[in-house]
Amino acid sequence: MAGNNRRTVIKIDNVNKKYQTRKGEVLALSNVNMEIKENEFICVVGPSGCGKSTLLNMIAGLLEPTEGHIYVNDKEVEGTGPERGVVFQQYALFPWLTVLKNVEYAPKLQGLRGKALEEEAMKYLKMVELEQFASSYPKELSGGMKQRVAIARAYAAKPQVLLMDEPFGALDAQTRTQLQSELIETWEKEQKTCFFITHDVEEAIILATKVVIMSARPGRIKEIVDVDIPYPRTQETKMSPRFLEIKNHIWSEVYKEYLEVRK
Amino acid sequence: MMKKKKGKIAQVPSWLWMCLSLLAAMALWILIATSEAGGVIFAEPWEVVQTAVDKIRDGTLWGHVGISLFRVLTGFCIGFILSIPIAILMGWYTPFRKIVEPWIQFVRNIPPLAYIPLVITGAGVGEKAKVIVIFIASFLVMVVTIYQGVCNVDTTLIKAAKVLGAGSKDIFFQIVIPASTPFILVGARLGLSASLTTLIAAELTGASKGLGMMIQKAQGYYDMSTVLLGIIIIGVIGLVMEKFIRFLERRLTGWQETTGAQ
Numbered sequence: 285m286a287g288n289n290r291r292t293v294i295k296i297d298n299v300n301k302k303y304q305t306r307k308g309e310v311l312a313l314s315n316v317n318m319e320i321k322e323n324e325f326i327c328v329v330g331p332s333g334c335g336k337s338t339l340l341n342m343i344a345g346l347l348e349p350t351e352g353h354i355y356v357n358d359k360e361v362e363g364t365g366p367e368r369g370v371v372f373q374q375y376a377l378f379p380w381l382t383v384l385k386n387v388e389y390a391p392k393l394q395g396l397r398g399k400a401l402e403e404e405a406m407k408y409l410k411m412v413e414l415e416q417f418a419s420s421y422p423k424e425l426s427g428g429m430k431q432r433v434a435i436a437r438a439y440a441a442k443p444q445v446l447l448m449d450e451p452f453g454a455l456d457a458q459t460r461t462q463l464q465s466e467l468i469e470t471w472e473k474e475q476k477t478c479f480f481i482t483h484d485v486e487e488a489i490i491l492a493t494k495v496v497i498m499s500a501r502p503g504r505i506k507e508i509v510d511v512d513i514p515y516p517r518t519q520e521t522k523m524s525p526r527f528l529e530i531k532n533h534i535w536s537e538v539y540k541e542y543l544e545v546r547k
Numbered sequence: 548m549m550k551k552k553k554g555k556i557a558q559v560p561s562w563l564w565m566c567l568s569l570l571a572a573m574a575l576w577i578l579i580a581t582s583e584a585g586g587v588i589f590a591e592p593w594e595v596v597q598t599a600v601d602k603i604r605d606g607t608l609w610g611h612v613g614i615s616l617f618r619v620l621t622g623f624c625i626g627f628i629l630s631i632p633i634a635i636l637m638g639w640y641t642p643f644r645k646i647v648e649p650w651i652q653f654v655r656n657i658p659p660l661a662y663i664p665l666v667i668t669g670a671g672v673g674e675k676a677k678v679i680v681i682f683i684a685s686f687l688v689m690v691v692t693i694y695q696g697v698c699n700v701d702t703t704l705i706k707a708a709k710v711l712g713a714g715s716k717d718i719f720f721q722i723v724i725p726a727s728t729p730f731i732l733v734g735a736r737l738g739l740s741a742s743l744t745t746l747i748a749a750e751l752t753g754a755s756k757g758l759g760m761m762i763q764k765a766q767g768y769y770d771m772s773t774v775l776l777g778i779i780i781i782g783v784i785g786l787v788m789e790k791f792i793r794f795l796e797r798r799l800t801g802w803q804e805t806t807g808a809q
Contacts, residue, residue: 346706364709376707380725380802390711423804441711 292358293445293477294320294343299352301338312338314502316352323475327488329534330498330506331541336481339503340449343479344370356445366394369443373450375430377422383433384409384418390441408436411470428459435467439474448480452487461519464490472515485535489527490517497537500544509534590772595779598772612780615746615758618674619784622681622749623742627735630689634734635723637690638697655687659745677749677757684745685738692737696730697723729800736792743785 301313312335320326328336341347342354345364354361356368377386387405388396396404409415412432422430431451438446452460464487471478471491482488488495495509513526521527576592579585590598602608637644659680666683670676700723708722750759758777765773 344710346709364712366712368710370707370710372703372707374703376701376703378704378707378722378725379804380728380800389708393712393717421802423802437711 290321290323292319293322293324293356294318294479295355295358296339296343297353297355299339299342299349299354301335301342301347302350311502313349314504316503316505318496318505318508320477320479323477325471325478325480325491325493326496327480327482327492327494328496328498329482329485329488329538330503331500331538331545332483333501333545334498334541335501335503336498337449340370340447340479340481343445344368344447346370366390366441367444369438369441369446371431371434371438371446371448371451373453375422375427375434377430377433377437379422381421382418383414383420383422383425386422386433387437387440389437394441405440408440409433411439411474412436412466426459427455428463431455431463432466435470439470443476445477445479448478450481450483452484453482460484460487465519467491468515468517485531485538486522489513489530489534490521495530495534497534498541500541506541507537588771590775594772595775598770598776602773602776610756611758611761611777612784614754614756615750615781616784618677618681618749618757619739619742619746622678622745623685623739625678626682626684626686626689626738626742630686630693630734630738631731634690634693635697635719635727637694638700639723651687651690654683655691658748659684660748660751663748663751677754680749681742681745685742688741689734689738692734693727693731696727696734699730700726729796729803732792732796732800735795736789739788739792740785743781743788746781 296316296318299313299316300311303310303312316339328339330336338347342349343356343361345361345368356365378389381389384402384405387408388401391401391404406415406418409418412435414429414432414436417425417429417433422433425433435451452463455463468491478491480488480491489511492511495511497506497509498504499506509530511530513521513524513530573592576589580589580591599608633647637647662683663676663680666676666679670679704722704726705718708718713721746757747759747762750757751763754760758781762774762777765771765777
């Protein structure tokens with residue numbers, strides 16, 4: 285699955301990020317180096333406050349590194365770009381637009397109009413099986429449905445890289461496992477490079493080709509674990525010996541970092 | 548037993564409640580007007596109706612209502628049109644906010660009556676002065692409310708629009724404006740009510756016509772039925788404006804998650 289001959293899409297080169305707070309300077313990320321290849325599914329786990337969201341926001345172009353560089357397709361990131369889509373934990377749907385108009389947002393900015401625009405948006409609504417809710421407003425949907433619309437909206441922009449910041453973090457356990465399965469299915473059908481942040485170790489392993497473990501603040505990359513479990517993965521995969529083995533390893537590493545935070 | 552009663556109350560349609568409320572008010576009014584102490588100040592309802600009919604017949608009432616509405620609406624509209632860009636500029640451009648906000652906070656707490664002499668000296672006793680006073684009063688209320696709305700725009704929505712490819716212009720017109728619409732409408736409602744409140748004050752600046760003037764003059768002749776007529780008309784105008792804004796709110800901000808004041 286993870287062949288080394290694939291093209292590098294994201295290159296994170298010696299990135300540091302410092303924040304100015306009232307108590308002085310805080311180092312959020314320290315010497316982060318990573319290469320993400322085409323169609324890899326990267327999951328990042330680590331204790332809260334380890335800077336994983338900061339890293340995602342820098343790849344998205346919403347924040348700038350204090351030192352170091354981030355390259356996407358060999359070009360240094362300067363602001364947001366159409367090749368990078370983001371799914372936020374809080375859905376961030378535009379509440380005054382219908383579900384369909386939300387999904388149409390990016391294709392419309394890209395110049396599509398009329399029938400073609402609607403067909404394009406409907407295609408992605410069908411992908412998340414919400415076509416019958418096209419004319420509903422976000423407030424009429426459940427949390428899980430909202431996040432599926434947000435995923436459809438991000439896909440409709442046709443990004444090469446999908447950045448997801450704890451997208452299922454606010455959902456109940458049942459909806460979360462369902463959306464995980466749907467996301468793997470979609471990813472297998474429409475291959476994309478994914479960068480997915482979570483604090484849920486099981487979620488990371490079931491989704492990812494590689495799991496990145498980050499240390500407590502200042503955030504550093506502690507270890508990158510290859511998840512050598514073949515796709516298609518289902519909920520039963522979570523019972524397999526290999527899955528449990530990887531889970532134990534990652535969990536003990538993450539737990540050490542939690543203890544670090546509590547010190 | 549109690550449950551049954553509750554169910555019956557819920558079954559009464561809202562228009563019937565409205566009628567009951569009106570009838571109760573009427574009854575209260577008549578009670579006060581026929582009592583010894585209240586009779587001195589309160590004219591009876593039919594006297595007020597008679598005054599209204601007389602004033603409609605001789606054509607003077609519409610003149611008063613028309614000119615007052617003109618002043619309120621002109622002052623309010625200028626205030627509304629100016630408050631939106633200024634509030635957004637305050638929300639988006641820090642140096643502008645730092646300089647302008649203290650002025651607004653300062654002037655906001657001064658009752659319009661206090662600066663009427665200043666406005667008359669500057670603008671004379673004509674229509675201009677009245678419109679200016681109403682404008683200042685409504686503008687201040689609206690700018691403060693709309694500014695709060697602009698500050699409250701969810702930054703995640705702006706980020707989401709950015710990553711979907713929106714430029715600054717798109718973000719302004721497609722995100723900031725619709726996201727602030729609820730606050731703009733609340734501002735408009737407060738602004739209209741401030742305009743109406745200021746109307747009487749503005750009409751004290753030597754008006755020859757207008758509802759405030761009508762009330763003022765009638766007081767001199769001890770003509771309480773005209774005073775009451777003026778008060779009721781102002782109340783009705785306020786109610787109609789309120790209903791209009793509520794209608795706009797339902798049409799424009801029905802998408803909101805919160806089921807706010809109904």
